[in-house]
Amino acid sequence: MQKLDILIIGQGLAGSLLALELEKRGKNIMVLDNNPIVSSSKVAAGLYNPITGRKMVKTWFADELFPDLSNYYQDLEKKMNARFHFGKTIYRPFNNIEEQNDWSLRTVELGYTPYTKLTVNYSIGIDQLVDPLGGFFLNNSGMVDVSMLISECKKYFKTKDLYTEGRVHFEALEVEETQIKLGSFEADQIIFCEGPMAVNNPLWSNLKFKIVKGEILDISCRLKIDHVISKGIFMLPYKNHIRVGSTYDIQYQDEDPTEKGRRELLNRLSKLYIGNLKVLKHKAGLRPATFDRKPFVGFHHKYKNVAIFNGFGSKGVSLIPYFAMSLADHICFGKKMTLEVNPIR
Ligand SMILES: Cc1cc2nc3c(=O)[nH]c(=O)nc-3n(C[C@H](O)[C@H](O)[C@H](O)COP(=O)(O)OP(=O)(O)OC[C@H]3O[C@@H](n4cnc5c(N)ncnc54)[C@H](O)[C@@H]3O)c2cc1C
Structure with a gap:
């Protein structure tokens, strides 16, 4: 039996970043993944954008997530010795005059300054681009090549013997009061980072x-x-x-x-x-x-050594770094996490 502190199931963006945060805090971990050809993280466009939607409002938790995001990915690039983060300005053309007006009101609201770079009410003149009413440029935005990031993380985990390829079958899992047993592994805790495959996990069948x-x-x-x-x-x-x-x-x-x-x-x-x-x-x-567009981050209501780190929807790139650090701090130092992401909310 290999004795571990924490078993992590899934090596998408969620499992990768959480594993790194736990390892950084001294935990003895193992990441298990079935290495699919297609997954959410392998397909993701990788954009992060603080102001989204038709209403052009700050996304949920933006002020916590965005200020340190590019530094987070740049530090990870250094650790992995690879390039997968690209800071990029986003240009959002207006659809109509109403949007132009709404946006000019929005920019005077408190808290929008860090994200807005420039607003223009005329086309920026790029040949064949349709933007007759102009638009606005955003800061604190960019793109991560998620597929490359997880492939670099996999190499890193492999060189440190922290990675095992294979699918976890739930019949093989033994959840006891103080430990988890799975094949040749025995761990204090298990964290499921299964992405969309979580819908097949009987331990989390109550989550929608x-x-x-x-x-x-x-x-x-x-x-x-x-x-x-x-x-x-x-x-x-x-x-x-x-x-x-x-x-x-x-x-x-x-x-x-x-x-x-x-x-x-x-x-x-x-x-x-x-x-x-x-x-x-x-x-x-x-x-x-x-359904409420907030992730599921935290422990099971019945099994105190079983946790979930999932539900990042279309915003994994901006949400996962912050919540990986939060969950790791919670596990290692008992720090409180926002109740908004508790799976039993
Ligand atoms: C078309 C598309 C575009 C997107 N664009 C963006 C974007 O621009 N910006 C953005 O922030 N987000 C985007 N996303 C969303 C983003 O991809 C996700 O939020 C993020 O990748 C989720 O990562 P994850 O680790 O939770 O899940 P996944 O990437 O699915 O990883 C889960 C891993 O766990 C493995 N696994 C599951 N169950 C088991 C098991 N029982 N045993 C072993 N292994 C298991 C899976 O095979 C997989 O490898 C996009 C998604 C799609 C589909």
Whole structure:
């Protein structure tokens, strides 16, 4: 039997960052993952954006999440000796005059200054981009290549013997008062970071997930942009192509890319960009969302040594670093966490 402090199930963005935070605090951990070809983290566009939605408001918990986010990913890049974080300004064109007015009122509200860079009420003049009414530019935004990040983390865990590949079958799990047994492992605690696969976990059958399928395209076109452009759909320049996304579908059949998704993306894109393009790649995946759009972070109501770290929906890149540190501080130093994310809220 290998004796551990904590077993972590799942090596997506959630499991990876939580494992690193626990290891940093001196815990003896093991990460178990079934290494799927497609997962939420392997498909994610990786954008982080403090002001979202039609109402153009700060996202939940923005002031806690965003100020240190780019430093967090830059430090991780140094630790992994790899480049997967790219700070990028987001340009959000206005849809109509009403939005222009709403935004000018919003910018005088308290707390928006750190996120807003510039507002213009005229087109910024990029050939073939549709923005007749101008728009606003955001700070504290960017992109993480999540697929690369988790692949670097996997290499790191492997070199330290902290990674085991394989699927956890719940019949094989023994949850006792003071310890967990799973195959050759014996641990004080187990934390499930299973992403959308959590819906199959009998220990968490009381939690209501809202799984949302998403599709994205990589295109090549003549548009020359450094910023991300976001207007219902985003155009994200990365390497030598532009990533376009995403769809939100709760009535999906499977995880595969669909013709309907591709058409929807190209149709929405045609309202933002009027030039020729070529689709290079089409990907799809499932987002592990919840009904109140807040994650599930904390311990089981019955089994005090079983925890969950999941439900990050379409905002894993901005939410996971903060809550990985919170949960690790809670486990290691007894620090309190916000009750808003408690799974038994
Ligand atoms: C199309 C699309 C676009 C997105 N774009 C963005 C974006 O721009 N910005 C953003 O912030 N977020 C985005 N997301 C959401 C983001 O990807 C998720 O919030 C995040 O990746 C969730 O990570 P996770 O670790 O919880 O889940 P996952 O990435 O699914 O990882 C869970 C891992 O656990 C493994 N696992 C599960 N059960 C078991 C088991 N029993 N035994 C062993 N292994 C197991 C899985 O196979 C997987 O490897 C997007 C998602 C999609 C689908």
